[in-house]
Amino acid sequence: MSAGHTAVTTPGASAGEPVISCETPQDECGVRDVLDRLGDKWSVYVVVELASGVLRFKELQRRIHGGISQRMLTLTVRRLERDGLVKRTVYPTIPPQVEYELTEMGHSLTHLVKSLADWSIAHRPAIAEAREAYDARPAEDVRT
Amino acid sequence: MSAGHTAVTTPGASAGEPVISCETPQDECGVRDVLDRLGDKWSVYVVVELASGVLRFKELQRRIHGGISQRMLTLTVRRLERDGLVKRTVYPTIPPQVEYELTEMGHSLTHLVKSLADWSIAHRPAIAEAREAYDARPAEDVRT
DNA sequence: CCGTATCCAACTAGATACTG
DNA sequence: CAGTATCTAGTTGGATACGG
Numbered sequence: 001m002s003a004g005h006t007a008v009t010t011p012g013a014s015a016g017e018p019v020i021s022c023e024t025p026q027d028e029c030g031v032r033d034v035l036d037r038l039g040d041k042w043s044v045y046v047v048v049e050l051a052s053g054v055l056r057f058k059e060l061q062r063r064i065h066g067g068i069s070q071r072m073l074t075l076t077v078r079r080l081e082r083d084g085l086v087k088r089t090v091y092p093t094i095p096p097q098v099e100y101e102l103t104e105m106g107h108s109l110t111h112l113v114k115s116l117a118d119w120s121i122a123h124r125p126a127i128a129e130a131r132e133a134y135d136a137r138p139a140e141d142v143r144t
Numbered sequence: 145m146s147a148g149h150t151a152v153t154t155p156g157a158s159a160g161e162p163v164i165s166c167e168t169p170q171d172e173c174g175v176r177d178v179l180d181r182l183g184d185k186w187s188v189y190v191v192v193e194l195a196s197g198v199l200r201f202k203e204l205q206r207r208i209h210g211g212i213s214q215r216m217l218t219l220t221v222r223r224l225e226r227d228g229l230v231k232r233t234v235y236p237t238i239p240p241q242v243e244y245e246l247t248e249m250g251h252s253l254t255h256l257v258k259s260l261a262d263w264s265i266a267h268r269p270a271i272a273e274a275r276e277a278y279d280a281r282p283a284e285d286v287r288t
Numbered sequence: 289c290c291g292t293a294t295c296c297a298a299c300t301a302g303a304t305a306c307t308g
Numbered sequence: 309c310a311g312t313a314t315c316t317a318g319t320t321g322g323a324t325a326c327g328g
Contacts, residue, residue, distance in 0.1 A: 030264035031188055031257055033271070039183030041301075044175055057310055069302060074311060084274025095309040096308080105267055105274075112263050113175055119256055120174035123249055127177070130228025130249075185321070201290055213322055218291060239289040240328080 034112070037083060042068055042076045044113060047102065050086065051110045054101040085109060178256070181227060186212055186220045188257060191246065194230065195254045198245040229253060 038044055042064070049055060049063045061073050068076075077100055080086035085106035091097040102110070182188055186208070193199060193207045205217050212220075221244055224230035229250035235241040246254070 030268055031192075031261045033268065034260045034264040035183060035188060039179060044179060048175075069304095070311070071303090071313095072301060075301090082275055082278040083271050084278075090310095093309095094308095096311085098310060105270055108267070109263070112259060115256060115259055116178045117175045119253070120178040123252070124174055124177065126249055127227050131226055134226040134228075213324095214291070215293095215323085216321065219321090234290095237289095240291085242290065 037079070037085075038113075040076070040079075042066075042072055043080060046073070046076050046080060046100075047085070047106065047109060047113060050100060050102045050106070051113075054099050057098050057100070060100060080106070181223070181229075182257075184220070184223075186210075186216055187224060190217070190220050190224060190244075191229070191250065191253055191257060194244060194246045194250070195257075198243050201242050201244070204244060224250070 045064045045066065045068070046060065049060055055063070057073070057077075060077075061068060061070070064073070077086055077088065081088050084103055087101050087103050087106075089099045089101075091099070189208045189210070189212070190204065193204055199207070201217070201221075204221075205212060205214070208217070221230055221232065225232045228247055231245050231247050231250075233243045233245075235243070
């Protein structure tokens with residue numbers, strides 16, 4: 001609670017009262033920070049996989065189903081490590097062995113990821129429906 | 145609760161127990177859906193501004209401080225409209241007038257945005273510290 | 289006023305090859 | 309095993325000009 005101010009009221013009401021307000025609107029109360037971290041293609045996958053325990057590089061790569069390349073996995077874990085969300089441990093053995101695990105802060109992020117997942121699952125049908133309705137309309141259907 | 149299964153345990157513990165598990169790991173319990181929607185540069189800003197009420201196109205553009213272009217604002221509100229998060233109302237007047245507002249679903253999203261903001265604000269100092277520590281190290285400091 | 293169309297710059301990500 | 313280097317393709321976003 002040091003930077004920026006955030007306030008909410010019940011969002012069920014259509015509009016009128018402020019739901020989110022920031023003293024520094026430029027950086028959106030800092031939401032942008034998290035989004036930049038989670039918005040890329042692979043970070044969330046890595047966090048989710050590491051949520052259940054320590055993993056080595058190759059094992060981590062195998063578990064990510066989309067088929068992440070070595071390069072992208074390296075970039076992703078490096079970013080997460082730099083932000084203090086992932087701890088990287090190198091054992092100078094032959095062959096080399098590197099282990100990755102979430103830090104405390106990284107684990108706290110899994111809460112957010114779960115919230116996102118829950119919201120997504122809950123609203124997926126509604127979103128799919130909205131998309132179909134939108135895509136199916138005659139293109140001049142933009143009146144009130 | 146129709147697609148995918150999600151489960152959590154307390155994430156304070158270092159590791160071991162599953163924190164998040166999915167039956168369809170490929171799409172990460174659907175987190176990817178939300179992230180794709182919120183991960184772009186402007187969606188969150190639009191949602192935040194609309195959270196406090198109905199706005200016209202130009203007014204919306206003015207309120208977004210990063211200086212969003214007409215093009216990007218159009219693309220962003222169209223995506224949000226297509227997903228059923230934003231309602232677009234056209235008054236066929238001269239000059240034309242278009243109003244944007246959050247739908248119920250859109251308002252429920254502001255909860256998530258607030259969670260993201262809170263987490264970001266709470267951990268921003270720790271992240272900044274981690275980055276400095278990471279950037280300041282001698283580049284061969286990768287031992288245990 | 290509210291867009292759409294076009295062009296262009298920047299960034300992201302994949303494939304591949306090579307190293308300690 | 310765990311990367312790094314390089315090259316290339318695809319996507320995103322900004323600037324600008326024009327249309328209803």
